[in-house]
Amino acid sequence: MKKITLFTFVLIGGMLLGGCGASDNAEEVKEVTPAEDSQPAAGDGKKEKESSNVEENQNLSSGIEKTISSVEDLAITLKSGADDATKLNEQGMMIEEKWDEIEKEIEEKYPEDYKNIEESLYPLIEESKKETPDSANLKTLADDTNNKLNEFHEKIKNE
Template sequence: MKKIYSILAVILLVLMAAGCSSNADNEKTAKDQTGTTETQTDGKQQESQSDEETADSNENMSNQLSSGSEKVITVLEKLKTNLETNAENSEVIQTTGKDLEESWDAIEKNVEENYPEDYENIEESLYPLISEAQKDKPDTTAIKKLMNETKEKMEAFKEKIGS
């Protein structure tokens, strides 16, 4: 008889434990369903925030490209000045060539991703210019020609992204 009472006690405990846990599961399910509705509402709000952030990021990228393009143009003008005043000093021209490369590198990836045609057009004259400017004995005639081409392309690009 004692065995029967023990077995009944164990069965009763198992049923009570199962009953309690199923109530907790129901509460979780109710909370999850409410959370899903809240998440859907939040998702719509996040979507509109995402649209605003995209517009802000496009504007920010455009500003970065514009200021980066201006910096490249400024370095090109510095190179022109150095050619006019220090044509014999290859070290100054090499340093300016490195500055030009660094200023272009700052915006290169964005230009390549967002304006691939302009990127190819600019680099047709920019890379030979950088290469020539960094030589031990730079060819000033070639540099002047490439510099003028590159400057025109950069100004046209800056005007394009500014509008």
């Protein structure tokens, strides 16, 4: 029992002494903690921006590859002589879906390339969605679109 009482007095005494020595000076605390608006070390922001640009280009490149693959699937269907309107409609919708994923980014960053690609891509999508798509027209549009997308893809990869 004496040990518990002694321990209690020592604990209370330590807390009182610790509380008396504390200071409420906010300036001291501010000096010890780093400033919130401090600048990053030299070069940190540049590396971060480069990393971000590389990642964005990789995402864009991946999206272009998916769109190219969808256009090639449509071209293969056309070359095989299949005039299955339902399959052509589905493939046209797939092309549109893949293009929609990257369209805004291309339009913002590469407006001239975007305009060039859309001149054949949108007619391709519209023709493929028709009840009875024109196979000859689709072949021409698919080839044009595929060439434009491949050229743009090469441009992006070389940046």
